[in-house]
Amino acid sequence: MEFEPVIGLEVHAQLATASKLFCGCSTQYGAEANTQTCPVCLGMPGTLPVLNREAVRMAVMMGLAVEAEVRPRSVFARKNYFYPDLPKGYQTSQYELPIIEHGRLRTEPEDGEPKTVGITRIHMEEDAGKSLHEGFGEGITAIDLNRTGTPLIEIVSEPDMRSPAEAVAYLKKLHSIVRYLEICDGNMQEGSFRCDANVSIRPKGTEELGTRAELKNLNSFRNVERAITYEMARQQEVLEDGGHVVQETRLWDADQGLTRSMRSKEEANDYRYFPCPDLLPLDVPQTLVDEARGSLPELPDAKRERFMAEYGLKDYDASVLTTSRELADYYERVTGTGADPKLAANWTMVELLGALNKDGTDITASPVSAENLGLLVQRIEDETISGKIAKQVFEPMYAEGVDPDTVIEREGLQQITDTSAIEATVDEVIGENEGQVQQYLDGKDKVLGFFVGQVMKKTGGKANPQQVNQIVKEKLDAKKS
Amino acid sequence: MVRDLSLSRIRQGLRDKEFSSREITQAYLDRIEQLDPKLNSFTQAFRDSALAAADAADRRLAAGDARPLEGVPIAHKDILATTEGRTTCASRMLEHYRSPFDATVVARMAEAGAVVVGKTNMDELAMGSSNETSYFGPVTNPWGDNAVPGGSSGGSAAAVAARLASGATGTDTGGSIRQPAALCGITGLKPTYGRCSRYGLVAFASSLDQPGPMAQSAEDCAHMLGAMAGHDERDSTSVDRPVDDYVSGLEADLAGKVIGVPAEFFTEGLAPDVEKAVKAALDQYRELGAEIREIHLPHYPFAIPTYQVISAAEASSNLARFDGVRYTHRTADPENLIDMYESTRAEGFGAEVQRRVMVGTFVLSAGYFDAYYLKAQKVRTRIRDDFAQAFEEVDLIAGPTSPTAAFDIGEKSADPIAMYLSDLYTTAANLAGVPGISFPCGFADNGRPVGMHLMADFFREDLLLGAAHRYQQATDWHTRIPESV
Numbered sequence: 001m002e003f004e005p006v007i008g009l010e011v012h013a014q015l016a017t018a019s020k021l022f023c024g025c026s027t028q029y030g031a032e033a034n035t036q037t038c039p040v041c042l043g044m045p046g047t048l049p050v051l052n053r054e055a056v057r058m059a060v061m062m063g064l065a066v067e068a069e070v071r072p073r074s075v076f077a078r079k080n081y082f083y084p085d086l087p088k089g090y091q092t093s094q095y096e097l098p099i100i101e102h103g104r105l106r107t108e109p110e111d112g113e114p115k116t117v118g119i120t121r122i123h124m125e126e127d128a129g130k131s132l133h134e135g136f137g138e139g140i141t142a143i144d145l146n147r148t149g150t151p152l153i154e155i156v157s158e159p160d161m162r163s164p165a166e167a168v169a170y171l172k173k174l175h176s177i178v179r180y181l182e183i184c185d186g187n188m189q190e191g192s193f194r195c196d197a198n199v200s201i202r203p204k205g206t207e208e209l210g211t212r213a214e215l216k217n218l219n220s221f222r223n224v225e226r227a228i229t230y231e232m233a234r235q236q237e238v239l240e241d242g243g244h245v246v247q248e249t250r251l252w253d254a255d256q257g258l259t260r261s262m263r264s265k266e267e268a269n270d271y272r273y274f275p276c277p278d279l280l281p282l283d284v285p286q287t288l289v290d291e292a293r294g295s296l297p298e299l300p301d302a303k304r305e306r307f308m309a310e311y312g313l314k315d316y317d318a319s320v321l322t323t324s325r326e327l328a329d330y331y332e333r334v335t336g337t338g339a340d341p342k343l344a345a346n347w348t349m350v351e352l353l354g355a356l357n358k359d360g361t362d363i364t365a366s367p368v369s370a371e372n373l374g375l376l377v378q379r380i381e382d383e384t385i386s387g388k389i390a391k392q393v394f395e396p397m398y399a400e401g402v403d404p405d406t407v408i409e410r411e412g413l414q415q416i417t418d419t420s421a422i423e424a425t426v427d428e429v430i431g432e433n434e435g436q437v438q439q440y441l442d443g444k445d446k447v448l449g450f451f452v453g454q455v456m457k458k459t460g461g462k463a464n465p466q467q468v469n470q471i472v473k474e475k476l477d478a479k480k481s
Numbered sequence: 482m483v484r485d486l487s488l489s490r491i492r493q494g495l496r497d498k499e500f501s502s503r504e505i506t507q508a509y510l511d512r513i514e515q516l517d518p519k520l521n522s523f524t525q526a527f528r529d530s531a532l533a534a535a536d537a538a539d540r541r542l543a544a545g546d547a548r549p550l551e552g553v554p555i556a557h558k559d560i561l562a563t564t565e566g567r568t569t570c571a572s573r574m575l576e577h578y579r580s581p582f583d584a585t586v587v588a589r590m591a592e593a594g595a596v597v598v599g600k601t602n603m604d605e606l607a608m609g610s611s612n613e614t615s616y617f618g619p620v621t622n623p624w625g626d627n628a629v630p631g632g633s634s635g636g637s638a639a640a641v642a643a644r645l646a647s648g649a650t651g652t653d654t655g656g657s658i659r660q661p662a663a664l665c666g667i668t669g670l671k672p673t674y675g676r677c678s679r680y681g682l683v684a685f686a687s688s689l690d691q692p693g694p695m696a697q698s699a700e701d702c703a704h705m706l707g708a709m710a711g712h713d714e715r716d717s718t719s720v721d722r723p724v725d726d727y728v729s730g731l732e733a734d735l736a737g738k739v740i741g742v743p744a745e746f747f748t749e750g751l752a753p754d755v756e757k758a759v760k761a762a763l764d765q766y767r768e769l770g771a772e773i774r775e776i777h778l779p780h781y782p783f784a785i786p787t788y789q790v791i792s793a794a795e796a797s798s799n800l801a802r803f804d805g806v807r808y809t810h811r812t813a814d815p816e817n818l819i820d821m822y823e824s825t826r827a828e829g830f831g832a833e834v835q836r837r838v839m840v841g842t843f844v845l846s847a848g849y850f851d852a853y854y855l856k857a858q859k860v861r862t863r864i865r866d867d868f869a870q871a872f873e874e875v876d877l878i879a880g881p882t883s884p885t886a887a888f889d890i891g892e893k894s895a896d897p898i899a900m901y902l903s904d905l906y907t908t909a910a911n912l913a914g915v916p917g918i919s920f921p922c923g924f925a926d927n928g929r930p931v932g933m934h935l936m937a938d939f940f941r942e943d944l945l946l947g948a949a950h951r952y953q954q955a956t957d958w959h960t961r962i963p964e965s966v
Contacts, residue, residue: 039581039582042807043802044562044580044581044582044808045562045568045570045575045578045580045683045684045802045808046561046562046568046580046582046584046679046680046681046682046683046684047680047681048679048680048715048716048717048718049717050714050715050717051717078798080797080798080801080845082801082804082822084804084806084818087802087806087807088801088802089798089800089801089802089804090798090801143806270846270847272797272798272842272845272846272847272850273845274794274795274798274845274850274854277686277687277688277718277795278684278687278717278718279717279718280717280718
């Protein structure tokens with residue numbers, strides 16, 4: 001029997017506010033433990049929360065970016081459970097009435113057609129602290145409450161995805177959008193962009209949903225893909241062995257490459273949600289929505305369409321170049337130098353991104369400035385160098401951060417376009433290869449390439465290939481008569 | 482010397498240089514030392530800091546730079562966070578807890594120049610109506626050897642009645658200012674929800690809690706409330722609205738004012754001697770020019786169960802932070818995390834607190850939420866609507882504060898339902914959010930005080946204080962002092 005997965009994602013994005021959701025403490029990552037705390041986020045007796053309005057604005061921006069509805073009135077609720085890194089004994093979240101509902105997102109899975117994924121809701125909530133189980137001695141857990149109260153939005157998708165690749169495409173798109181909006185730094189290692197996946201499988205062609213497992217600890221795109229793939233296979237094996245899938249929470253172990261049961265539905269907490277009496281219902285006035293709409297940047301889809309129309313790029317290239325706002329901006333600075341847009345796209349995507357990927361870094365850390373890459377493209381266009389030589393120029397540009405003209409001059413890579421110089425070399429090559437000349441005269445046109453190759457070799461690749469081609473042909477044809 | 486002085490009288494005497502704040506403060510501290518071992522109305526006295534504050538106040542008074550409560554010695558209920566001393570909530574859980582900040586009402590009264598002589602005993606975490614649930618032992622009502630002072634602000638009420646402070650703060654979630662005020666023969670006001678900041682009030686039931694003044698008279702309470710009230714950015718539920726001048730409002734005329742008396746108040750459960758005293762007080766109001774009119778608050782009988790569900794639900798969540806992890810009591814040598822939670826809370830909380838946490842957890846649980854919590858919220862809306870309708874035709878609503886005068890220690894402590902009924906008349910004001918005041922209007926057959934309860938529309942504290950003040954100008958119940966002190 002063939003199965004298909006049904007996948008829904010719950011994504012937590014840490015909002016890039018300067019201060020926490022309900023107090024004035026800094027949200028900066030990496031400070032010394034428990035230094036970014038105050039009586040409010042520590043839950044000291046008698047303290048009360050005051051909502052951070054900037055976090056509300058960011059949540060509204062996100063809602064608008066996924067074409068969702070912004071509720072004029074939403075309600076904060078308490079999610080009650082005991083855990084040492086949860087100082088109040090409850091997490092202030094939103095439950096029945098979230099700030100954002102009914103959105104959608106167009107995604108471009110690598111292995112298929114573009115697909116629109118529904119977004120059920122986006123709600124605001126505060127983060128918990130961290131429990132540190134290692135480094136404090138046997139049986140001792142230490143608590144760091146710096147993260148406590150950091151604002152999050154939880155973005156809950158519809159169970160619309162049907163393959164791990166679709167899930168990754170959705171997650172990448174969300175990741176791209178929060179960064180376009182500058183509402184989240186998207187750092188998955190530091191946990192500011194986290195993902196849980198609800199995965200079930202069902203016989204292909206059937207409608208009824210299978211029992212789902214919730215996968216946690218998916219801290220990279222690759223792990224999302226691996227964990228879902230593993231979980232699909234695990235569930236299929238259970239079903240094929242005549243068993244049934246248990247509704248439970250499972251933890252992804254990236255080292256072992258498997259998921260393991262954390263707690264079953266029966267063990268799940270009863271969170272006893274109820275409206276938080278310390279906070280008034282959250283009213284979002286239309287003026288705030290309008291203001292947020294006015295301040296929305298050009299988003300990836302719109303930018304992709306514009307790149308296709310304005311620069312004549314193919315869909316795929318435009319998609320790649322608009323993955324991040326920084327990359328798109330970089331590309332537009334390259335074209336801004338006057339460089340040919342298509343050549344600029346190639347050079348940005350193939351050479352530059354290739355080198356950056358190899359170094360495990362991204363466009364923001366590019367040693368080649370957009371201006372210099374633009375100049376390089378222009379040197380190809382004005383025939384100072386060939387495309388092939390340009391790759392040779394690019395290497396020191398990347399390694400040393402120098403401009404292309406410096407490299408061309410220093411290494412004498414300027415293209416030879418002087419006809420007499422090329423003619424002399426062609427004459428030399430013809431003189432040295434009488435056998436091949438005879439072949440050509442006998443009608444073997446293919447041997448023309450041999451002569452071109454020899455000339456390019458003698459000039460160190462610097463001769464203009466079109467010119468060489470033309471001169472070789474002229475001189476050989478002259479021998480025919 | 483302070484036995485016969487009211488807060489208002491002390492306030493004026495200080496300004497007129499009749500006596501110094503140090504003299505007055507010392508006198509209260511001496512009385513606390515002398516009388517409180519028996520009354521147990523304080524959890525701690527602040528001898529050194531009080532005298533230092535008194536000296537500072539005397540310097541301001543001498544310089545003619547007196548603030549509204551300059552040099553006036555008061556006490557704070559031990560549920561309000563103070564950087565001075567401990568903030569125990571009369572619970573073993575917080576026995577040694579020191580707050581890193583002052584509650585907003587504490588800070589405001591300090592800024593108004595008040596001197597704090599100590600913190601008052603209370604029912605544990607404000608849960609109780611007799612002050613018998615305190616971890617530090619019951620408080621005795623100075624009006625009877627074995628009488629309860631009411632609760633949960635029983636320590637504040639007893640301290641004011643015994644003249645151990647000129648006034649004290651209380652907090653009122655279902656009657657915790659008004660009921661002990663009634664039982665101890667003093668005046669206590671629960672302001673409109675949102676009038677005083679809750680920041681620094683250790684939460685019992687957040688949607689009901691409200692701090693307020695307790696003192697001998699309405700005039701005293703007016704002075705205190707003026708200093709306590711006002712918007713606080715740190716409390717999102719506090720209301721941004723100017724504070725009335727309560728003292729100058731005291732002289733407002735009662736002629737033409739309509740006082741509604743709900744028929745629902747004078748039914749089974751009301752002690753005849755209490756009924757008699759309250760009806761006499763209503764006659765007094767007629768004489769003062771008010772019109773007395775019978776009204777109906779049809780959902781009033783549901784106030785107690787509604788209050789019990791909502792307050793317990795919120796309490797179960799508010800008290801979750803007392804988990805043994807940070808600043809509370811922690812059990813010795815727990816076996817694991819769950820054991821630490823369970824043993825810490827079993828040891829740290831008394832029986833009444835545990836009962837309410839369990840009830841609250843139950844009513845919020847999946848499967849019961851709709852039948853209890855949601856239902857209670859719906860009834861709460863009805864109760865609020867009843868008040869809105871009533872205040873369209875009357876200015877004030879009057880009745881008894883509590884169905885009986887002070888009962889004996891131990892009399893009701895084994896019967897939670899009987900105890901809860903002590904708040905029969907007061908919880909509705911908290912559910913609706915409207916203000917209420919209790920003041921003495923006579924004595925029961927056993928010689929213990931009876932309280933009269935008035936309620937008014939939102940933010941009409943001025944009306945309550947004015948009406949109580951008019952009554953107190955015409956009567957002298959509020960000036961009676963128990964012989965024991």
